[in-house]
Amino acid sequence: MVDKKIKLGIPKGSLQDYTIKIFKMAGFDIEVPERGYFLKIDDPEIDCFLLRPQEIPKYIEKGKLDLGISGDDWILETKAKVIEVCDLKYAKQEIKRVKWVLAVPEDSKIKSVKDLKGKTISTEAINLVKDYLRKNKVKAKVEFSWGTTEVKPPRFADAIVDITETGASLRAHNLKVIGTILVSSTKLITNKFAWQDEWKKEKINHLAILLQGAVRGEEVVNLMMHVPEEKLKRILKVLPRLKSPTIKKLTGINWYDVESSCKEKETRVLIPKLKKMGCKGIIEYPLIKLVP
């Protein structure tokens, strides 16, 4: 009998909190014990494992895991053959988006990737860098770094390829960015064995709908406001077309209650605008899932 269970890999480290949060919004509670790596999830059809995101793609390729979450940086780096079910990109994060960049000392003569010929590059993602160099037809030495890569130039390396969020840490080490190699996104991945199993495929697809709904719910908020009848037309034109607005007439007066959704970031511009146009009692509240 086929075991009706999905083996799921949850990434440990920087993606961990976000992953557990979207699972929670998708309706799954994951409990992380203080020690140990066997996570508890409140779905008897799923077994959870906490693993480094670098390892998850390979375990999925080999069939040790059916499903997992990892960054496409590590999927590319490990060259694992996996099936991408969907993107779980955290679109809300603009500043903190994970970028792999090429950086050199401020006073370095290296101005672009072409100047790297014969130089030494230190990185945690060797394959990513090798592919990047090959694409740019540059021959250079790529050395694996166990961490704290930004302290290596200029003594131990001429350049580095490292993850950065705001670039502040690079600046603090007198490094400047001369190229972006990859802007990484978060992916839900599976393998061909699980994909051929009808039960698993359906389970994974359902999970993907809920997780994507949660990711969208994260970036979208609901707005509710009171609008006088004579301004209704103009206000409706201003509202984003994410979903058609719900309009209800208020009992006894010539005012309407308008409810609509918009991207969280748009509220910055939209709320002051709506207020100026004459809307009253504007409230914004969070959504948990949005499934269009």
Add this chain to the structure above:
Amino acid sequence: MKNKKQIKFGFPGREWQSQTIKLFKAANYEVKLEETLYHLEINDPEIQCVLARTEEIASSVEEGILDAGITQKIHLLNQKVKVVEVAELNYGNDVWWNTKLVLAIPKNSKIKSVKDLKGKKVLARVLEIAKDYFKKHGVKAEIEWSDRPTEPKCPAFCDAIVEFTNTGNALRAHNLKILDFLMETSPVLIANKKTWQNKWKKEKIENLAMLLKGARLGLEYSGLMLHASNEMMEDVLKVLPSLKKPTVTHLRGENWFDVLTVANKKEIRKIIPKLKKIGCTDIIEFSLNKVVI
């Protein structure tokens, strides 16, 4: 210059930093703080944040080094700073209520009232306010400015302190007790007077203030939804607070209404049992991000 449309914004460091970050996050801003580098960035390229002490923000905004910023109301008084006060935001250090300025003495001190401080040494976080206070009471004391924290310096270096308190924990931890309460202070969003003449900058600052205030209210308020029959409506509307006009819509084909409003979370504790007693059904409370009345 490429990006001329930008305001320089003083972001409070130290005491009020963590709560200000929470408020910006509540207003949907992404905030990135690199503590050791003293660098703070938000995901709005039109707002360049500079981490500074609230005292410095008050004077820098007055001088025009900064276009706007968040300082403490008390610094405006203490430093006699002339700026545009755009919005009061009401929070403290790690709490969502205002900070208080108090006069504190050691628990076992013989001092019973401010009069007993004649000729004694007092360390004060805000000097002019402290001096005014002693002058008002006709007490001549040796008052000196001190940086934070003053709690461990009493009684070793002084007989009393004029210090900020939020929870009273720091005072208790140093065996101090409050002798008198001087004033309450709230974070206030201020703007430079010249900046205020610039139409674009003024609107940018006003909008930021609207969002921060909306988020601040959103933390204190919840949404409330319920069903009530026609006969109950009069009683229901009496019970509901008047901050926002309730949204009343007719339920299809029935003599019942759907009522939606917002209320202070603390008031809701009292409102829900009352509504239940009136006979309302399907009462739902939901959390809010922002309330802009």
